[in-house]
Amino acid sequence: MLQVVAQPIMQTVYQRPECLTDHHTHYCPGCTHGIAHxxxxxxxxxxxxxxxxxxVAPVGCSVFVYDYFNVDACVAAHGRAPAMATGLKRVLPDRMVITYQGDGDLVSIGAGEILHAAARGEHITTIFVNNAVYGMTGxxxxxxTLVGQKTTSSAQGRSVSSTGYPIRMSELLSSLDGTAYIVRRSLHDPASIRKAKxxxxxxxxxxxxxxxxxxxELLSTCPTNWGIAPDKALEWLETNMLPYYPVGDYKVVPEVAAL
Amino acid sequence: MTRELLKGNIAIAEAAVRAGLEAYFGYPITPQTELLEYLSVRMNELNRVFLQAESEVAAINMVYGAACTGVRVMTSSSSPGISLMQEGLSYIAGANLPCVVVDMMRGGPGLGNILPSQGDYFQITRSAGHGDYHPIVLAPASVQEAIDFTTLAFDLADQYRHLVILAADGQIGQMMEPAELPPMTEPRKTPPEWALRGAQDRPRNVISSLFMSGEAEEAHNIAIQKRLRKIKKTEPRWQEYNTDDAQLLVIAYGSAGRVAYSALEAARANGLKVGLMRPQTLWPFPEERLSELADRVEMCLVVEMNAGQMLEDVRLATGGQIPVQFYGRMGGIVPSSEEVLKAIETHYNHAAHHA
Structure with a gap:
């Protein structure tokens, strides 16, 4: 008698990318660095x-990216990742050189390095995680940091009279002729995450x-340092950061359409 | 090969090219700018990497990145620029990377001036950045020696995976002398196994100076110190002149060493038993040999183009056995051989009077 056995169809639909090691990350619950990684x-x-x-790893919360990514990696001095990446890429023009930087690293201490790397049109890719706060130092x-936002060094809220205004880095860099692709995305909901990818x-x-x-540029959360629960942090990002840092394409050269 | 009339900065640049320099990053500053200008053309001719950075801070961090790939890489600057590079130098040292840095020293502190000086001795021999380490520091006294030490600098950097500083004063960079360049050598074909080039057919490589636990950081430091002890044992270099019967030993390096040599010749012509030790490595300082010489001479005279920085190393090496005198000029002034001779005579006669 012929017996028919149903064969279950097994297909992997989700797994750890080959590019990630099996290290557990040190990120706080609700932090969006994990998603960005x-x-x-x-x-x-x-x-x-x-x-x-x-x-190229930065200095800041994401300094340990070299533990999490299964690729050749190095750690730059604070803010200098674009300069270090320049050195790497100029010697190895056929390799892919990526910097992963936070907002303290990229916009503050490393403002000069990112500006000039962008102006030179260095053939590197920068993943810029903007959570409006210094994470690692607390x-x-x-x-x-948004105007009025409370941090440990602006406990009464960021004051324009003494510290001026937040810097919109994507807008700033997009004015430079060396840039080919400057966009801002957000990691606060699944649809935004798909667009970020x-x-x-x-x-x-x-x-x-x-x-x-x-x-x-990836708008991100920092529940620990914002002092907000992870789910509320996503809402805070949407409510407070998106209006000041609109997602969008700030510079896309025509050749990108053909990629 | 033939001798040609070469300017120090150009000679160093071409010597670096011939040593297999594959990438140069720099920023203009007098008195080393000709080095950068020369390489801007020469490196392009050879299809190698040349880039004028936006600052010395960026330049040294570009060097840090390029050094990660395992090629021979160099930057050059002068005192205020070297101050700005301290951060990158420390990271490079902490990551055990080879590279060569040229410091064409000028007058300081602050903006100072563009005249020749040896005022960076402390800055470059002690650590050249935060943390416990010493770069290897080579101090040429002529254009020929600047060429020879450039080749040596790359070899030592590779041999020890270590930071090497070629420390000359602005006079060495700016003057022209007959000198002979070495033959061209091609950059090495195979990168070292630690280099970052993409994890193809091997586990990934990571270059970092970050060690979170105290134990790991200490182990890293112990390894650095072990390497430094080996360098200290093997690499001190110096030249001696008339030390066999010397009663007064002059110790001077770089341009001050040349002036001291002229003064020594004049002193010998006057019948004074004067010798000269000219350190060629400022770190490692030739302390063992100096200690031996201190047993034989009655007095040391240190001559520098600063307020007395190597003086401290001489005092450490001689351990209070004999008097150590000092003659220095500051502000970018190179002492004349006449004034050094006068200093020699003053101390020599004083010692004879008390003998």
């Missing part, structure tokens, strides 16, 4: 460039094609 890792895997990539005011993928393709400097 995952998106970058997926993009590297999808392009098949893991073994061609050198990642929640001090960053150049991206697509932007990271495009930014890496921009580097592959040698079109110029590329940066993806």
């Amino acid at each position: 995952r998106l970058l890792a997926e993009a590297i895997d999808e392009l098949g460039i893991r073994t061609q990539t050198v990642l 929640g001090q005011m960053a150049p991206t 697509k932007a990271i993928l495009t930014a890496l393709k921009v580097q592959q094609a040698g079109l110029g400097f590329g940066m993806v």
